[in-house]
Amino acid sequence: MENPATLAHVVGTIERPLTEDEKRVVPDWLARAWRELNRVVPGIAQRNALATTHEQYLATEDVRDVVVAMVERKVRNADARRKWSGDDFNEEVDSSIASGQLYVSAAEKAGLMPRFSETGGFYSIPLTTR
Secondary structure (H helix, E strand, O other), X not given: OOOOOOHHHHHHHOOOOOOHHHHHHHHHHHHHHHHHHHHXXXXXXXXXXXXXXXXXXXXXXXXXXXHHHHXXXXXXXXXXXXXXXXXXXXXXXXXXXXXXXXXXXXXXXXXXXXXXXXXXXXXXXXXXXX
């Protein structure tokens, strides 16, 4: 499975036009976000290749949403600023985007992790091998 997110997906998510510099670096950020997501969530490509009816199937759209969200956080605050101030204003950034890092949030990771089947009880022993 290739990275499902593109520059067009990021542009479609952010409510302002991207600068030329952002358009230049976002593809690299998408590639880095994709590698990080594959490190954090095991078996993305294998689960995406399963039949859509399989309980472990992982939809491309779900993966794309997470990669785009990772890059969106960085685009919104690439310099990792926590506060802006001037003569007549003072603004503090939400801590969720203040790091300026590409990371998978706990909620995003939980949404992509494999779901374990609840067949059998806690003390049951599987009789087949994989």
